[in-house]
Amino acid sequence: MADYGWDEACEHAFAPHRAAGLTPARIARAERGSCQAVTDAGILRADIPGTADHGDPSSAPCTGDWAALRPADGRAPVLHATLERRTALVRSSSSRTSHGQVLAANVDTVVVTVSLAAPLNHGRTERMLALAWESGARPVVVLTKADACADPASAEEQVSGVAAGVDVLVTSAVTGQGLDTLTAVVSGTVVLLGPSGAGKSTLGNRLLGEDRLATGAVREADGKGRHTTSWRELLPLPGGGVLMDTPGLRAIGLHDAHSGLEQTFAEIEHLAQTCRFTDCAHENEPGCAVLAAVETGEIPRRRLDSYHRLLRENAYSASRTDARLRADREATKKDITRHLRATYRFRENRK
């Protein structure tokens, strides 16, 4: 379990469960009703009881969670509880609900992969960084496939411009460039994030020192990946730490990521402190320091547009969350009223 990140803090949080005769596990993969759990006795399947639509999917067990298992004689153990998450990578769920979907729990380093063999998409990098910052983990941007890029230095400079306060590494799994630096920079539970075909699993194999993860060629026509990795995997790294490979993300909707956005656009947030109005929206206000910086070229127009777009999207997702919470409260009130009525009716009948 130590290989999978179990430490003093886990032991402390687990104490009441241990006293109750439960055993610790880390969830490698979770599905409806069951999960693959890493335990001191090896990797085994555990049952997850009562996951039949009880509302918020973000509270359902997920990859990276620490769990308490109740051993069952001759049958699969049952997942009794999960420990509170230290960090969580959450995106808005693809379903029409307003809940977030947890991609990974208890992550320390988020490796945001960007392929240098395809046109750069800064908006996507900014999105992934916002998600990463919001999680509470530390992001690192890894530019992959430097061997397939004519001018990696220029790409590095461009990406550094959208990754304020984040290390940007240039790597190639073919030549081995940057891999030692990457190994030195990541720590704890490391999750690989990025679109399909970016080279996440290839990078993972280099970090693991062996080909454990399946990789697949990108499509000739458009350079897009074929979604080779189809589930999240948890593997111990040779030098300590844990690797989590993930399937390439098609869409990365933001979910309550306001502070993540503030960190992603740190230089805009910083300049905003000198705008004339404290509530300046940097749209067309007089004395706006941000717009002035766009005028001088200090901040690219694209970056400000992206900031505005992501803030709007986030506000929309937050308003849907608020609406749901209101609806939930109303439903609870109704339940209570119904319950009270039933109770009174019962009393009336007994008179």
Ligand SMILES: Nc1nc2c(ncn2[C@@H]2O[C@H](COP(=O)(O)OP(=O)(O)OP(=O)(O)O)[C@@H](O)[C@H]2O)c(=O)[nH]1
């Ligand atoms: N030239 C070059 N190709 C690479 C490099 N890293 C990965 N590739 C190739 O890129 C393709 C996609 O790599 P994967 O590692 O499967 O990509 P992935 O991000 O895991 O993709 P999904 O699992 O679909 O999300 C494979 O054909 C790899 O061989 C690299 O550094 N240089």
Ligand SMILES: [Mg+2]
């Ligand atoms: Mg993969």
Ligand SMILES: [Zn+2]
């Ligand atoms: Zn302003």
